[in-house]
Amino acid sequence: MPSQLARKPQNAYHHGDLRDALIKAALREAERGGAEAISIKALAKQLGVSQPAPYRHFSDREALLAAVTAEAFRQLTVVLREAMAKPSKQSKLSRLAQATLDFGLRRNGIYRLMFASRTVSCAAKGSELHEATRETFALVIEALEAPAVGYLRERQALKIWAALHGVVMLAEQGLFTGEAAHATREELVEDFVNETKTALAAAIGDAQRRGKANA
Numbered sequence: 001m002p003s004q005l006a007r008k009p010q011n012a013y014h015h016g017d018l019r020d021a022l023i024k025a026a027l028r029e030a031e032r033g034g035a036e037a038i039s040i041k042a043l044a045k046q047l048g049v050s051q052p053a054p055y056r057h058f059s060d061r062e063a064l065l066a067a068v069t070a071e072a073f074r075q076l077t078v079v080l081r082e083a084m085a086k087p088s089k090q091s092k093l094s095r096l097a098q099a100t101l102d103f104g105l106r107r108n109g110i111y112r113l114m115f116a117s118r119t120v121s122c123a124a125k126g127s128e129l130h131e132a133t134r135e136t137f138a139l140v141i142e143a144l145e146a147p148a149v150g151y152l153r154e155r156q157a158l159k160i161w162a163a164l165h166g167v168v169m170l171a172e173q174g175l176f177t178g179e180a181a182h183a184t185r186e187e188l189v190e191d192f193v194n195e196t197k198t199a200l201a202a203a204i205g206d207a208q209r210r211g212k213a214n215a
Contacts, residue, residue: 019057019067021047026068027110034112035065035119062122066129069119072110073132079103080139094193096143097164101189104168112172115165137161144197149204156200163192 022043029037040061044051058064083099084092104111113119123129140157170176171185181188 018047018049018053022054022057022064023068023071026064027071030068030072030113031107031109034109035117037109038065038068040064062119065113065117065119066123066127069113069117069123070127070129070132072114073129073136075110076100076103076114077132077136077139080136080143084139084143091193091197092143092145093160093197094190096139097160097189097193098186100164101168101185104164105171105185108168108172111168116169144200146200146204149207152200152203152207156196156203160192160196164189167192 022040025043025046026038029039029043038061040054040058041051044054054064058067080096080099083095086095088095090098120129120133137157140161141153144153144157146153167176167185167189176185183191
């Protein structure tokens with residue numbers, strides 16, 4: 001009979017290894033049940049370390065959740081950047097939007113940890129988590145492929161970010177099937193993309209005309 005892989009003996013993790021192992025294990029739990037599924041006590045038992053060991057790296061459960069959520073945002077950023085970089089006839093915004101929808105539906109436990117818990121709002125300003133969220137949102141702005149005119153890009157980026165989140169959450173709760181609008185989720189997202197690009201182009205055009213008139 002093939003032998004099973006043995007667990008590491010208690011406290012055998014090198015410095016830094018346990019922190020990474022806790023984050024990875026917590027992400028796996030979040031995949032199944034969101035933030036509610038993450039327990040430091042259960043993770044310590046799962047990893048074969050003493051119950052106090054995780055507290056050498058995380059002061060409490062909230063600190064662990066913040067680190068896990070930051071890693072989740074970094075993973076989403078990688079997914080979105082790869083989608084935007086792929087050769088395609090679709091616009092960068094379309095690719096980013098569809099990739100966000102796919103991520104939210106496919107990894108919904110992680111998505112709920114990121115967007116449907118208070119982890120981000122409770123994190124300190126300038127924290128690792130806030131930096132990770134800014135990097136993700138910066139990609140939304142980049143995907144608009146538009147010049148910086150005041151805060152017009154940021155406003156439209158926030159609008160489509162909110163719309164995408166709404167589609168994911170409605171779909172996850174079984175409240176959006178597309179039947180009422182005779183449209184798939186993907187088609188609805190593409191509508192948001194087109195409306196966003198049209199609205200942004202019009203707003204930038206108006207701002208530039210006003211600028212010339214006042215010059």
